[in-house]
Amino acid sequence: xxxxxxxxxxxxxxxLLFEKVKGSKxxxxxxxxxxxxxxxxxxxxxxxxxxxxxxxxxxxxxxxKSPFKNFSAGLAALKALPKKNPFQKPVLFEEIKLTDLPQxxxxxxxxxxxxxxxxxxxxxxxxxxxxxxxxxxYRIQLSGNDYEPDKEAGLHxxxxxxxxxxxxxxxxxxxxxxxxxxxxxxxxxxxxxxMPLPEGISEMTFAGVLGGRRFRYCYEDxxxxxxxxDFVITGEVYPNDNRPEGPFxxxxxxxxxxxxxxxxxxxxxxxxxxxxxxxxxxxxxxxxDTSFGKLIHAMTGKAIxxxxxxxxxxxxxxxxxxHPLLLAIGSERYTPYSPARQPAEILTxxxxxxGTGQLSLAxxxxxxxxxxxxxxxxxxxxxxxxxxxxxxxxxDIHFYTNTTIDTLDYxxxxxxxxxxxxxxxxxxPIRNIGNNHTGVFNNLNGFENPKPVMPGVIAIQAxxxxxxxxxxxxxxxxxxxxxMINAQRPxxxxxxxxxxxxxCDDAGFVSETMNNFLWVTFTRCNPSHxxxxxxxxxxxxxxxxxxxxxxxxxxxxHHAPPVEKDAGIExxxxxxxxxxxxxxxxx
Amino acid sequence: MSYHxxxxxxxxxxxxxxxxxxxxxxxxxxxxxxxxxxxxxxWRSCFAV
Numbered sequence: 001x002x003x004x005x006x007x008x009x010x011x012x013x014x015x016l017l018f019e020k021v022k023g024s025k026x027x028x029x030x031x032x033x034x035x036x037x038x039x040x041x042x043x044x045x046x047x048x049x050x051x052x053x054x055x056x057x058x059x060x061x062x063x064x065k066s067p068f069k070n071f072s073a074g075l076a077a078l079k080a081l082p083k084k085n086p087f088q089k090p091v092l093f094e095e096i097k098l099t100d101l102p103q104x105x106x107x108x109x110x111x112x113x114x115x116x117x118x119x120x121x122x123x124x125x126x127x128x129x130x131x132x133x134x135x136x137x138y139r140i141q142l143s144g145n146d147y148e149p150d151k152e153a154g155l156h157x158x159x160x161x162x163x164x165x166x167x168x169x170x171x172x173x174x175x176x177x178x179x180x181x182x183x184x185x186x187x188x189x190x191x192x193x194x195m196p197l198p199e200g201i202s203e204m205t206f207a208g209v210l211g212g213r214r215f216r217y218c219y220e221d222x223x224x225x226x227x228x229x230d231f232v233i234t235g236e237v238y239p240n241d242n243r244p245e246g247p248f249x250x251x252x253x254x255x256x257x258x259x260x261x262x263x264x265x266x267x268x269x270x271x272x273x274x275x276x277x278x279x280x281x282x283x284x285x286x287x288x289d290t291s292f293g294k295l296i297h298a299m300t301g302k303a304i305x306x307x308x309x310x311x312x313x314x315x316x317x318x319x320x321x322x323h324p325l326l327l328a329i330g331s332e333r334y335t336p337y338s339p340a341r342q343p344a345e346i347l348t349x350x351x352x353x354x355g356t357g358q359l360s361l362a363x364x365x366x367x368x369x370x371x372x373x374x375x376x377x378x379x380x381x382x383x384x385x386x387x388x389x390x391x392x393x394x395x396d397i398h399f400y401t402n403t404t405i406d407t408l409d410y411x412x413x414x415x416x417x418x419x420x421x422x423x424x425x426x427x428x429p430i431r432n433i434g435n436n437h438t439g440v441f442n443n444l445n446g447f448e449n450p451k452p453v454m455p456g457v458i459a460i461q462a463x464x465x466x467x468x469x470x471x472x473x474x475x476x477x478x479x480x481x482x483x484m485i486n487a488q489r490p491x492x493x494x495x496x497x498x499x500x501x502x503x504c505d506d507a508g509f510v511s512e513t514m515n516n517f518l519w520v521t522f523t524r525c526n527p528s529h530x531x532x533x534x535x536x537x538x539x540x541x542x543x544x545x546x547x548x549x550x551x552x553x554x555x556x557x558h559h560a561p562p563v564e565k566d567a568g569i570e571x572x573x574x575x576x577x578x579x580x581x582x583x584x585x586x587x
Numbered sequence: 588m589s590y591h592x593x594x595x596x597x598x599x600x601x602x603x604x605x606x607x608x609x610x611x612x613x614x615x616x617x618x619x620x621x622x623x624x625x626x627x628x629x630w631r632s633c634f635a636v
Contacts, residue, residue: 001613014605017597020612028615029597038605042596045588079589090592104615113615184593212589230593276593575611582609 002106002281003569004576004583005030009281009288011587017276024102028277032187034288039295042187046212047299053209054303080205082130083214089227090272091185092220098142098150098269101231102277107249107563111258112144114248117278119182119193120155121224122166125173130217130224134162135203137193140181140233140264145244147263154245155179155237155262167237167262176236179264180223184230184278186211194292196300196358221267230275235264249563252321252523253284256408257560259415283563284519285318293318308352310345314359315377319515320522323406326362327377328353332369332426343396343424345369350422354400361406363418364522368425381454381514388456388499389429393533394544398422401528410560411526419528431456433497440485440495446477447503451511456499459510459517465554468529475503475532475550482534486547495534501550510553524553 001018008016009031015038018028033039040047103113118140124132141147141154157163163179170177182189188211192203204215216227223234242260250256280288293316304314310331317325330349332341346367353359353367368375368387377383398421405411405418412418433456441450441460450460465471478501486495502521504510510520525531530552533545576583590596600606 001615004609004613014607015597015600017601017606017608018613019608019610022612022614022616024615029593032597032600038600041603041605042588042590042600102615186590186592187596188590213591228592272592274594276597278593576609582611583607586607 001028001030001102001104001279003565003573005279005281006283006287006565007573007577008583008587009034013583013587021102021277024100024277026100026102026271026275026277028102028104028279030279030281031288032278033190033280033291033295036291036294036298039291040298043191043210043295046188046210050206050210050299051302054300079208079212079214081214082202082204082208083216084130085218086216086227089216089218089225091225091227091229091232091270091275093273093275094271096269096271098153098233098266100269100271101142102279103143104277104279106281107255107283108566108569109247109255109561109563110144110249111141111245111247112147113142115140115142115181115183116280116282117183117190119185119189119226119229120157120163121180121182121226122163122177123224124166125170125175125177130204130215131202133202133204133224134166135189135193135207136163137190138163139248141245141248145246145258147243151266152243153181153233153235153264153266154243155264156245156248156256157261170237171239174239176238176265178223179235179237180225181233181235181264182226182229182231183233184276185226185228186213188213189215189226189229190278191292191295195296220270223267225270230272230277232270233264233266234268234270235266237262237264241265247560249283250408251282251285251287251289252324252408253519254410254523254560254562257410285321290318293322308349308356310349311353313377314353315380316359316362317380317518317522319380320518321409323358323361324363324409324411324522325518326353326359326365327380327383328365328367329375329377330367330369332371341427342392343367343369343426346424346426347398347422350398350424354420354422363405363409363411363420364525364527365420365422366425367422380518384457385433385455387423387425388433389431390427391423391425391499392427392430393499393549394546395542396424397531397544397549398424399528399543409523410558411524411530411556413526413529418526421527421531431496431499433499437497440482441501444478444481446474449507451507453502453511453517454514456497457502457517458498458500459502459504459507461505461507462503462554464505465552465556467557471552471554472532475552478503478550479532479534479536479547482547486535495547498548501534501548503550503552503554505554521551521553524555524559525551 138157192207243263245261246258247255312329330346334344400420438450532550534547536545
């Protein structure tokens with residue numbers, strides 16, 4: 001099923017309704033949000049209103065100034081209030097078992113079947129009730145590992161997530177946390193679960209506004225039930241009850257490995273009549289969650305300028321797995337009287353970005369300012385060119401070491417631990433990156449196959465990474481060789497046209513597309529450990545380099561394996577796309 | 588559109604040429620024969636220098 005979904009999604013194809021799922025009486029649906037156009041179509045009546053409401057929150061004055069424009073927003077707000085104990089409660093149609101659900105395993109090395117579009121609901125034990133509840137999307141492992149079939153499920157949630165606070169509070173009182181997992185229901189419910197809403201705004205009210213229908217709920221045995229959902233799984237998480245969860249092929253394009261995560265003791269499973277099981281497949285981007293991200297950006301894009309003063313736009317780069325790479329454009333207004341232009345305000349903004357919600361998960365943060373307002377973070381190559389022409393590698397690289405990073409990112413020293421770096425650029429161009437040749441790199445001992453990636457960036461192969469001591473020696477040898485060349489050929493030196501050197505396992509692959517370069521470089525590097533410099537120095541605690549910056553983007557032994565399609569399965573699903581198959585002529 | 592259920596949304600997508608039904612039976616399992624590799628790797632392997 002996952003393989004069919006991947007092929008259809010890749011071709012920009014339609015949503016899929018699987019009518020016969022082996023081993024389950026329930027149907028399943030995927031690729032519902034597969035394209036931004038389709039997502040916008042689903043929410044065509046409410047998208048504008050939601051954008052208006054988000055803008056209103058930023059500036060209440062607007063509501064007074066244009067009462068007619070905001071009239072519909074006021075009406076929409078009526079849909080916001082969740083409705084308790086509705087007359088009809090479709091999801092309570094029948095009680096089933098976990099093993100009755102479609103057991104979808106997505107990637108060959110996945111640890112079992114997972115719920116990939118769950119809405120995980122928890123309440124604050126100190127402030128019970130739906131208005132202080134949290135709804136989030138954290139993957140659920142339905143089977144495999146040491147989980148007792150039908151009785152237990154794995155609950156994978158990460159740093160900075162609302163559910164963590166709720167578990168902490170319940171555990172402090174020695175009580176289990178009551179968890180309700182809603183699956184399906186109106187599509188607005190799934191979007192609400194992934195929406196980064198400001199503190200104090202309930203996902204359930206947002207779901208009501210986005211869906212144009214009040215969120216309906218009731219309580220059964222003390223658990224909240226979304227009555228419009230297709231399925232509801234209720235259960236409890238006990239203090240310190242953790243169990244191995246995973247592996248799972250995730251949205252960075254690698255497996256997230258087996259680690260201890262909370263286990264949910266299943267209480268009951270409900271299904272509505274003719275329920276449909278929605279799912280998605282994540283893997284190396286872009287995937288269906290990419291258009292989820294675009295939809296969220298379309299709704300909240302303008303709000304970011306209000307949230308972080310001076311910030312004009314941000315782009316968490318999907319091709320690099322979202323959190324590893326964040327491109328930003330800010331303002332530089334600190335010293336308009338000074339002729340020397342260098343990063344100042346954008347450094348303050350960078351700190352603000354790294355202290356703000358989901359943006360704080362960024363690992364490589366590039367930030368610049370463009371006085372002409374011509375630059376956009378959406379054209380990634382143009383953005384990089386702008387930065388590479390201006391960045392002063394002696395001055396503009398700022399590390400944050402021994403800090404926390406995204407749970408799914410395995411490039412760090414251990415789970416959740418790693419480093420971050422801010423690369424800031426502002427001012428006149430100081431580097432001519434126009435000519436991109438590999439000349440000086442052709443005869444480096446220990447390195448081979450240099451390939452231009454884009455102007456100013458070169459990829460070069462080395463033998464497989466063994467450990468950090470050897471890597472430091474290898475790159476030390478590169479440094480000596482390039483520094484000697486640099487000394488022999490000053491001024492018009494080819495080396496001066498290069499800002500980044502990417503050491504990798506396969507230079508042909510890295511240089512083939514911009515997306516390959518972004519994925520390999522930023523998912524396989526830990527800034528503090530994998531960035532080096534030609535002519536590097538540390539001066540007054542500041543690290544910099546006189547020559548190009550070097551990224552060691554080889555796969556390290558501690559990295560998770562990349563997710564890869566199974567050739568046998570690919571062959572097996574061809575029949576669906578051939579004459580007589582349901583998908584014949586669709587792609 | 589305010590959909591009261593997931594199915595209502597899917598039927599709307601189908602009406603607008605945005606959904607295909609797969610009538611054949613599909614296998615939810617995409618695996619390698621039940622073998623789950625030991626993926627509890629250690630970071631120490633490359634930091635112990």
